[in-house]
Amino acid sequence: MRKTEAVEYFGSPTKLAKAAGVSLPAVSRWGDIIPERRAARLSEITNGALKYDMTLYDVEKQPPEIA
Numbered sequence: 001m002r003k004t005e006a007v008e009y010f011g012s013p014t015k016l017a018k019a020a021g022v023s024l025p026a027v028s029r030w031g032d033i034i035p036e037r038r039a040a041r042l043s044e045i046t047n048g049a050l051k052y053d054m055t056l057y058d059v060e061k062q063p064p065e066i067a
Contacts, residue, residue, distance in 0.1 A: 001039035001050055003030050009050055019045060033057075 003016075010016040017027045020038045034042065036057045043052035 001034045001042060001052055001056070002032055003027070003034050006034060006042055006050055009046065
């Protein structure tokens, strides 16, 4: 789940933080992809309006990083 989608859904990073059960600074530290546990929680509490996509978190299928 991408952070931009979740912020758009909830209306602000502050509201996203509250829904995810974390602090605003924690949300600020997230990269483009929301941490997996939080993404699963957000998908559940939004009844699937926000989609938890396992493939974003499947490390084995991610292309190797270029040094």
